Amino acid sequence: PYCIEATSYCVFTNAKFQGPNRGVSIxxxxxxQATAVLASTASLHVVSSGAPEVGNESPPYQVQDIPGKGKGVVATRKISRGEVFMLDYAAVLVDTQMPSRIKRDQGRQLLREAIERLPAARKILDLARSSLDPDNVPAAEDVIKTNSFQVDIGGKGYMALFPEIARMNHxxxxxxxxxxxxxxxSNTVTAFHDIHPGEEITISYTPFGLPSTSRQALLRQNWGFECACSLCASPPNELAASDARRKMIADLGQQVLGLVEKGSAASMKRAAxxxxxxxxxxxxxxxxxHLGAHYEVLGxxxxxxxxxxxxxxMVRRAVDEGKGFE
Known part of the structure; x- marks a missing residue:
């Protein structure tokens, strides 16, 4: 491992993880904890059902310039609803507690080393950056902040960078x-609905269900941009209606929980x-x-x-809804 003497943090790397052109740094x-994670990757080689091995088959998408967005991922053929069409692996994992426990220059040193130890270092450093002061923010720090997502491994939070998925816009x-x-x-990507050739493939960087103001605040804070997707750019009355539905979902969810706690047949009927x-x-x-999980609850x-x-x-509908998403 590469360690900084003044801190307890180190960089642990398996440069052969998922082949000679990938690797992972923690x-x-x-x-x-790091040793356990790396040990589990030493002989790990996973082929997810229905997902192409990235780099081994011609994927149904390509990275290209998107007006106003920089790079993005666009479908090159029809991708059917429920199809798993991308399989990616973590290249960098960073303990989410690290920024609050060490000095910034120490963190920057660790991030730089974590990326430079990987065979795919150049590919990672070419990912999008969002800093408003790029001359004074190192590339490694900017790339990780702009392109990583929080994941849980063994009950602990990490910021994880997936190089292929990172090309997808929000x-x-x-x-x-x-x-x-x-x-x-590993991280698989599944089609939410049918995606047609030439259509940009997008994912959500924020938790589902948030109202527009909360989404925008989170995107500005964590990724440095203002969302202008079709929903956020919709007419004010449509955006307000969407926010109202999302608030209703949260409010009714709390009411349902209260009714379930009462336990009577009448309260259960009202909850349904x-x-x-x-x-x-x-x-x-x-x-x-799909609404499979919701119909199961209704059942x-x-x-x-x-x-x-x-x-x-309702149980039958749950099964029907979930077909293709097993």
């Missing part, structure tokens, strides 16, 4: 979603009625690729209310 204070109503696997350090409204609003907002609520016929119907 910045961690707890050497046993949209509040995205066309794809990511799924991180902490065991394999309210949750049905939640499911309708979630569909209208496009917050999930349980109706069964608890004594309506087994309606409950069974």
């Amino acid at each position: 910045i961690e204070a707890n050497s046993s 949209a509040c109503k995205p066309s794809a979603l990511t799924r991180f696997n902490a065991t394999t350090l 009625e309210l949750y049905s409204e939640v499911a309708d609003a979630v569909r209208e907002e496009g917050l999930v690729p 349980r609520l109706y069964i608890a209310a004594g309506d087994t016929k309606k409950g069974a119907e």
